[in-house]
Amino acid sequence: MLNPFRIAKRLRAIGLTGIGQRNAEFVLMYNQRRNYPRVDDKLITKKLALAAGLPVPQLYAVVREEHEIEELHEKLRGRESFVVKPAHGSGGDGILVITGRRGDRYRRSNGALLAREEFDHHISNMLSGLFSLGGQPDHALVEYCVQFDPIFDNVSYKGVPDIRIISFLGYPVMSMIRLPTRMSDGKANLHQGAIGVGIDIPTGITRRGVWGREIIREHPDTESTIVGLEIPHWDELLMIAARCYELVELGYVGVDIVLDKDLGPLILELNARPGLAIQMANGNGLLHRLRRVQELEQQGTLSRDPAERVAFSKANFPTL
C-alpha cells in the first residue's frame, strides 16, 4: 500500500494521532506552560512525588557545580550501583547507569569500564547543558539504580525496561513497555532502537510490539515472544499513572515507570510531550480514546477519584 491518500484515510480510521494534532489539540490545550518545570526538572518531579506518597527511586546526591563532582566520589563510596542523569534531560539522553566498580573505575550497565576522569567529564558536560532541553546549564541527579524484575530477563538486552502509560486528564488511555535491545545499547528509547510493546489496559497483558517501523512478535535479540506477557502490579501501575494528573496538573502526560524486584513500581520520569510511537506498539490510534475522555469532559462527568478513573479506563480502553 503506497498511495499516501489511502494510508492517510486508513490511519484516520484507526484514530492515529499525528504530531500536529497532538501538539495543537492536546499538548497546547491541556498542558499549561507554567506546569512544565514540574516534569522537565526531574528533581521537582521527585519532590512532588515524594510529597504525594508516590514511589520514586531514592535520591543519593545532586551535583550543581563543577567542583562538587570531586566530592561526589566521596559521597558514592559505599554504593555499588547507581544512576547519574541530567535533571532536564529528555529521551534518556545522557543517562549513565553504573552497575559496579573495578578499582578506581566504574562499570557501566553495558559492561564497559569508565575511567574516573571520563566519568567526571560526562557529569561536567551534563552541568554545561549538553543534554538538557535548549542547552541551558543543568544539574545532575544521582539516584538508586533499579534492580529490575526478572520477569523481563528474556525479553530485554541489558538495561532497564520501562513502562510508559499515557494519562489524559487522569485517565490512563494507552500504555506500552519499552524493551532495550542490542541496537539501543541497553537504553529503553524507541528511536534508538528499543522495542515498544503495547499493553492491553484492562488486563495488563502485552499484545504486539514495534521495532523501528516494523511490527514484531518476538524480541529480535533473544527470540523470546513478547506477546502475552503479564505485567505484574498492573493495577498499581495504572493507579500511579492516574494519580500523576493531580501531581503535576498536566492534562496530557506520559508516565514512565520501572518495576524493581524488591520495591515494586517506581516513577522514573514524566513527560509533557509523550511520543506517538506508543500507537505503533499498540496497533491502535490514540484519538478515539482521547475523544472518549473529552466526551466525559464535555458532559462534566470527569472523575476526581483516581480509582474511578482507572476503572473507567479498564472498562473502555482494550488493545485489540
Place this chain on the structure above:
Amino acid sequence: MKKTQLYLLALVIAAIGLGAFYYKWRVLNFPIRATEQTELWEVQARVQFQARKGPNKVTLQIPRDPPGYDVIDEKFVARNYGMNIVPGKRTRAVQWQYRSARGNQALYYRATVYRDQHPADYIDPPPLPAKPGVYEEPYLTARTTVLESVRERSVDSASFAGELIRSLAEPAGDGNVALLMERVKSLEQRAHLAKSLLADRQISARVIHGLPLTQTDATVSLMPFLQVWDGEAQRWDTISADNGVEGWPEEMFLWSISQKPVLEVEGNPRARLEFAVQSTLDDALEVAKARLEAKDKNLVAYSLLNLPLQTQDVYRILLMMPIGAFLMLLLRNVVGIKTFGTFMPVLVALAFRETRLLPGVILFLTVVSLGLLVRFYLERLRLLLVPRLTAVLILVVFLMAMVSVVSNKLGIDQGLSIALFPIVIMTMTIERMSIAWEERGAAFALKEGIGTLIVAILAYLVMSVDWLEHVIFVFPELLLVLFALTLLIGRYSGYRISELFRFRALATDPVEPVPPKAG
C-alpha cells in the same frame, strides 16, 4: 470557537495585505516585474522673442492636472527672470519678468509626463450663456445662411458644432463659407470663428489646446479644440477644430483650458512659441515613486523606497527571510523533514547568498566535516563545553581562511566571497551536529544534517528568485498574506507526510481497528 476567530483574523490580515498590494499595483502602478519600463514623455515649450526696452513680462499658460496624464516633474528655465506661478480656475500660468532684457530671449518650460489614464477629477460648472455679436452685411447674412444649412444636418449642439467645423473646412463649394473664411488662415482662427458662430445661436463654446504625444523627438504644435457645453449632461463636448470629429483623442495631452492666449508677451506680438516632445523609457519603479511623490510626499517618505540605498539592500535580503522561514515551516510541519534547530536552515540559506549555491554547499560540507573531525578530537581531550565551542570557532575561521587562500591560488574567486555571518552559522552547525552524533548516533546526525542542507538549499533557491525579491521589496504588505497563512498552518493538525511513511505499518496491520464503544 477559537478556530473561527483564527480564521477570521487570518482572513482580515490577508485581505489587508492583498488590498494594499492591489492598490499599489493597479492604482499607483508600482511595477510587478523588476525590469518593467514605463514610457515617459518629456514635453518642452520654448518661448522666443526679441526683448524690448523696459520691463518684459511673459505669461505662458501651462498644464494643470491634465486628465489622463500625470505631471511628475516640471522645470522652468529662464536665466535672470523673476518667476511666479499664477493659478487660475482649473488653469495655471507661469509669469516671467525681467526689467533689463536685451536681444534674443529664450525661456523654457519642461514637464515630465506619465500617461496613467486617470479621469478628470472635477466637475465643470456651467458657463455663462453665450452672447451673440453684432455683425454688418454681408457677413450677417452669410453667418445666418451657414448656420441654417448646418442646422439641417445636426441633432444636438455637439453634432451642430462638428458639422459647422466641417463646413468651415471646405470653403470652396460655398460662397457664404468662403466669405467668412476670407481672413481665417490657421486652425486656431477657425476654432475661434466657429466659437463666435455658435454664440450667434446662444451655444456656449470655448477653445482649448492640446499637445499630441504621438511622435517622439518631434517638433509639434498645439492643437486647438472646440468645446461646446452640453446643458443636459452638464459637461463640455470636445470637437476637433481640424475635422470636426467629436471626442478627446487619448494621446492628446491637455495643455490648457484657459481662454486667454497660450503665450502673452507684453507689447511683443511677434513672440514665438515652440513645442517639442520626446518619449523616453524609464525604470517603472522610479516613475511610480516619482508619481507618488508628486501626489503625496508622505506615502514615499514612510516607505522602504526612501531609505538610503545600502539600507535598502539590507532590507531586500531581510524581507526574503520570512519567505525562507515560511518554506521551512511547510517542510517541517507539513512534510516533516527534521532539521537542526528551528531556523538554522534559513540562516544557512542566508550564508549561501554570500557564497552562491554550489561553492556554498561545497564549502559548507568541507568546513563542517573538517570541523567535526577536529571537534571529535577535542572531545577526547575532555574540554568543557564553552572552551570547546570557542576552540571550534577559532578553527572554523582558520579553515575558512585556508579555503580562501587555496581557492585564490587555484584562481577560483568564490572561496573569497566570505562574510562574517557564515562563520558563526557553521560553528553552530558543527557543534549541534557533533552533539547529535554522540547522543543519537551517526545515522541520526547525518539524517538531520542532510535535512538541514536540503531545506537550506530549497530556501536559498526560493530566496534568490529575483522577481520574488523585487515583489516583496516593492510590496512588503504581501508578507501580511504570508503571516495569515502562517497563522492558519499554526493550527494544522493533520498528518505530516513523513508520518504517513512512519506509521505505514499500522495501515497494513491485519487487526481490524474498532474504536472503543461509547457508553
